[in-house]
Amino acid sequence: xxxxxxxxxxxxxxxxxxxxxxxxxxxxxxxxxxxxxxxxxxxxxxxxxxxxxxxxxxxxxxxxxxxxxxxxxxxxxxxxxxxxxxxxxxxxxxxxxxxxxxxxxxxxxxxxxxxxxxxxxxxxxxxxxxxxxxxxxxxxxxxxxxxxxxxxxxxxxxxxxxxxxxxxxxxxxxxxxxxxxxxxxxxxxxxxxxxxxxxxxxxxxxxxxxxxxxxxxxxxxxxxxxxxxxxxxxxxxxxxxxxxxxxxxxxxxxxxxxxxxxxxxxxxxxxxxxxxxxxxxxxxxxxxxxxxxxxxxxxxxxxxxxxxxxxxxxxxxxxxxxxxxxxxxxxxxxxxxxxxxxxxxxxxxxxxxxxxxxxxxxxxxxxxxxxxxxxxxxxxxxxxxxxxxxxxxxxxxxxxxxxxxxxxxxxxxxxxxxxxxxxxxxxxxxxxxxxxxxxxxxxxxxxxxxxxxxxxxxxxxxxxxxxxxxxxxxxxxxxxxxxxxxxxxxxxxxxxxxxxxxxxxxxxxxxxxxxxxxxxxxxxxxxxxxxxxxxxxxxxxxxxxxxxxxxxxxxxxxxxxxxxxxxxxxxxx
Numbered sequence: 001x002x003x004x005x006x007x008x009x010x011x012x013x014x015x016x017x018x019x020x021x022x023x024x025x026x027x028x029x030x031x032x033x034x035x036x037x038x039x040x041x042x043x044x045x046x047x048x049x050x051x052x053x054x055x056x057x058x059x060x061x062x063x064x065x066x067x068x069x070x071x072x073x074x075x076x077x078x079x080x081x082x083x084x085x086x087x088x089x090x091x092x093x094x095x096x097x098x099x100x101x102x103x104x105x106x107x108x109x110x111x112x113x114x115x116x117x118x119x120x121x122x123x124x125x126x127x128x129x130x131x132x133x134x135x136x137x138x139x140x141x142x143x144x145x146x147x148x149x150x151x152x153x154x155x156x157x158x159x160x161x162x163x164x165x166x167x168x169x170x171x172x173x174x175x176x177x178x179x180x181x182x183x184x185x186x187x188x189x190x191x192x193x194x195x196x197x198x199x200x201x202x203x204x205x206x207x208x209x210x211x212x213x214x215x216x217x218x219x220x221x222x223x224x225x226x227x228x229x230x231x232x233x234x235x236x237x238x239x240x241x242x243x244x245x246x247x248x249x250x251x252x253x254x255x256x257x258x259x260x261x262x263x264x265x266x267x268x269x270x271x272x273x274x275x276x277x278x279x280x281x282x283x284x285x286x287x288x289x290x291x292x293x294x295x296x297x298x299x300x301x302x303x304x305x306x307x308x309x310x311x312x313x314x315x316x317x318x319x320x321x322x323x324x325x326x327x328x329x330x331x332x333x334x335x336x337x338x339x340x341x342x343x344x345x346x347x348x349x350x351x352x353x354x355x356x357x358x359x360x361x362x363x364x365x366x367x368x369x370x371x372x373x374x375x376x377x378x379x380x381x382x383x384x385x386x387x388x389x390x391x392x393x394x395x396x397x398x399x400x401x402x403x404x405x406x407x408x409x410x411x412x413x414x415x416x417x418x419x420x421x422x423x424x425x426x427x428x429x430x431x432x433x434x435x436x437x438x439x440x441x442x443x444x445x446x447x448x449x450x451x452x453x454x455x456x457x458x459x460x461x462x463x464x465x466x467x468x469x470x471x472x473x474x475x476x477x478x479x480x481x482x483x484x485x486x487x488x489x490x491x492x493x494x495x496x497x498x499x500x501x502x503x504x505x506x507x508x509x510x511x512x513x514x515x516x517x518x519x520x521x522x523x524x525x526x527x528x529x530x531x532x533x534x535x536x537x538x539x540x541x542x543x544x545x546x547x548x549x550x551x552x553x554x555x556x557x558x559x560x561x562x563x564x565x566x567x568x569x570x571x572x573x
Contacts, residue, residue, distance in 0.1 A: 034571040036060060037389045037547040037558050039075065039476075041567045042168065043067035046159035047390060048569040055151035057392040058086055061400050062141050062149070064388050066160035066214060070207060071168055073408070073418055074177045075386040075476065078213070078225070079234075080404035080420040081136035083275045085262060085459045086148055087469055089395030094461065095148070096262040099140025100278050100452040101133030101422040102255060104246045109430035111423070111447045119428035127183045129238040129245020131410045131421035133453065135225075137402065140257035142222040148396075157218035164214065164416070167206035173565050175201050177384075183411045186242075190413035210416025226252045230415055237414040254450070265340050267293055269465040270493055274458055276336065278328040281401075281458030281482050283339055287318040288486045290345035291352070302495050303506060303522065305529040306354070311490070312510035312535070313352040315483055316361035319512040322482075324363035327444035328452040334444075335366055357534035361512055384408070385457065385476030389547045391469075391556065393571075397549075399459035401474045401481070425453035458485040462493070469551060475561070476545040483509035484544040492550060499548040499559030507542035510535075518542040 036047040046067045047060035055063075061084070069077035076082070084097040103111075112125045125131055145153060170178075178184070178194055178201035185191045185199070196202055216224040224230060231252040238245040264273040265286040272289060274282030291314040300307050326334055338344060348364055385403035404420040412419040430446035445454040456479045462471035471492055475484040484507065491502045506521035515535040517523045519542075527537045545564040550557050560566035 033391055033395060033551075033556060034393050035389075035391050035549050035556055035558050035568065036064065036570075037549060037560050037566065037568045038064050038068070039386045039545055039547070039564050039566040040068060040071050040171065041565070042071050042163060044567050044569050047388075049159065050151060050156065051392055053151065053155075055156075055392075056149065056394060057390040057396040057398045058144055058148045059151040059156055060390050060392065061388050061398040062145060062156040063159055064390070065137070065141065065400070065402060066157055067163060068386055068402070069214075069417055070160055070164050070210060071171065072174065072386060074174060075384045075407075076137075076402040076404055077417050078138055078217070079135050079409065079414075079417045080402065081133070081422060082140060082400055082402035083279055083281075083455070083457045083459055084140060084144060084398060084400040085273070085275065085461055086144060087395075087397040087461055088148060089397070089469070092467065094262045094273055095144070096260045096275055097140050097144045098258040098260050098275070098278065098452070099136035100455060101136050101420055102251070103133055103423055103426070103447055103449060103451050103453070104248065104251050105254065105449045106246050106248075107423075107447050107449050107451075109446050109448065111426070112428040122424065123183065125424045125428065126406050126421045127186070127411050128243040129241035129247070129410070129412070130243060131423045132238050132245050132247060132412065132419045133422045134247065134251050134255045135234075135420060136255060136257060138217060138222045138225050139255055143257040143259065153221065154218040157214045161211045161214050161218070164207040164211035167204055169204055170202060171565055175203075177407055181408055184408050187411050187413055190408070190411060190418070193413065193416075207416045213415040213417065226255060233414050234419065237412050238419065241410070241412050263336060263340070265290060267489070267493055270470070271463040271467075272460065272489060273463070274460045276329065277326055277334050277454070278330075278452040279455035279457050280322045280326040281456050281485070282460075283326055283334075283336060284318040284322045284456075284482045285458050285460065285486050285489070286340050287321065287345060287348070288314045288482070289490065290340065290342060291317060291349040292490060294346055294349040297494060302491055302497070303526075305526050305533075308508050308515075308517075308523070308526055308530060309354070309357070309533055309535070310352065311483075311487065311508070312515050313358055314349070315486070315510050316358060316512045317348045317351070317364075318482070319479075320361040320363045323512070325366065325444060327454050331448055331451050332444045338366055339364075355533055357515070357530075357536075359534070385478070385481070385545070387459070387474035387476055387545060387547045389472040389474065389549050389558075391472060391549055391551070395469065397461065397469055397472050399461055399472045399474050401457035401459045401476070403455075403457065403476070422453055423447070425455060426451075456481045458482055460485055460489060462489060471551075472549040474547065477543065479511050480507075480509055480542060480544070483507075483511070484546055488546055488548060492548075499550045499557050501559075503544075503546040503548055503559035503561045507544055509542070514538050516540050516542060
């Protein structure tokens with residue numbers, strides 16, 4: 001009889017759970033306010049379980065990230081870094097946490113130069129030890145958790161540890177990346193873990209070394225990562241790589257995560273907020289929106305030639321400023337307030353012609369006292385990154401973009417996880433390409449000891465005219481992240497589109513070069529009209545990974561990019 005009663009209770013609870021929880025890539029509004037959106041179903045479920053057990057959005061983000069380290073190793077993990085926005089709804093305060101990697105204390109400006117003085121090609125620099133920066137993710141998550149988390153730190157690792165021991169089926173996206181990668185097999189540890197003897201990717205992975213590493217961090221805190229056996233193993237792996245790197249135990253001990261002030265600017269009646277340097281994402285996003293705000297586009301179709309033209313012109317101008325002025329603000333002076341000044345942005349917008357591409361944009365004029373001897377840098381990155389958006393039942397929220405940079409990072413695997421190659425986000429050239437006007441100039445984003453490389457990550461939150469949170473958003477995509485997020489925020493605010501529409505819409509952009517239209521989408525039809533305006537157009541894949549939450553009077557809706565493997569879980573109470 002007792003067994004029968006227990007069975008009835010169990011079935012009842014199961015029915016309640018299945019009634020109140022939506023788990024899909026196409027989810028409706030949630031009135032209660034719990035939502036987790038990330039790039040892998042197993043990670044999303046881990047985060048949602050934390051919320052169900054009484055944790056908050058920050059706790060859930062940590063659980064999501066630990067599972068992503070295991071199931072999406074090509075994109076992010078404890079061997080990399082992240083930027084995190086946390087909205088404390090009770091205090092009505094937005095916090096920004098910087099977990100960006102740092103260069104070794106022995107790093108020099110010529111790190112990625114050949115003996116001839118020319119820059120290495122991208123993969124020469126990526127693969128091996130010199131590209132690895134001190135991972136910042138765990139220090140940043142621990143720092144934010146100490147002040148804002150509510151669940152015990154150790155409990156946030158349970159799902160990832162269990163899954164690492166039990167094993168998981170390799171997702172289609174990971175399998176495809178493993179097939180295409182040319183360098184991962186050269187690392188013996190990674191080769192044994194990811195591939196069969198015949199060189200084909202394994203279909204199922206069990207990661208006991210990672211389970212142990214996560215267990216050590218769960219019970220010993222980030223100190224177990226930065227000062228224990230894990231740190232020694234990472235240093236040894238970098239020094240024994242081909243080519244070898246120069247990270248030391250002192251570099252690990254010296255690492256500090258930083259809480260910084262978020263940067264915000266108005267778009268009409270909305271307050272848009274993002275991360276400050278060392279990422280360029282926040283500044284460039286706010287510049288683009290500030291420029292676009294000067295144009296009346298409400299009656300235009302979001303995917304018309306006029307809209308793509310205006311958007312790419314604003315993006316050109318923002319990237320010209322980004323490449324000239326933005327880097328780690330602890331090392332160079334970044335004129336943030338000047339770059340976001342409304343009058344300055346109106347002047348930038350005034351150079352846009354409605355029927356003609358401007359060509360390569362030049363940086364805006366800024367007082368020499370602010371930016372002495374500054375030269376332009378160029379991006380080489382081919383990144384792999386992930387984004388997490390979460391809201392909990394108290395109204396707290398997280399927007400976190402997390403990365404190891406290139407797909408599978410430096411291809412160095414140690415203790416079950418991959419080490420980043422984020423140092424290739426520095427400018428390979430410490431001085432601009434030689435020309436008459438570049439004498440004695442230095443690139444702001446040059447390599448320096450202990451410096452954080454410039455990023456494009458753009459975790460973003462938007463607040464309405466009443467100061468209420470209305471959008472949580474972000475995306476992977478390297479320098480294209482800025483355009484992906486800007487298009488999303490602009491579309492949500494200007495045309496009041498549904499998040500699912502926005503993340504599924506065709507991508508387009510221009511990082512101050514050619515105008516790219518996403519291959520295989522309806523946006524290809526704009527090639528000829530844009531070329532008639534003077535655009536040089538390329539049709540290419542644009543692998544965004546947008547994860548978005550929108551809150552309004554009708555409740556809360558989520559959108560997860562169909563180009564990736566993400567899902568949404570929400571509580572439908």
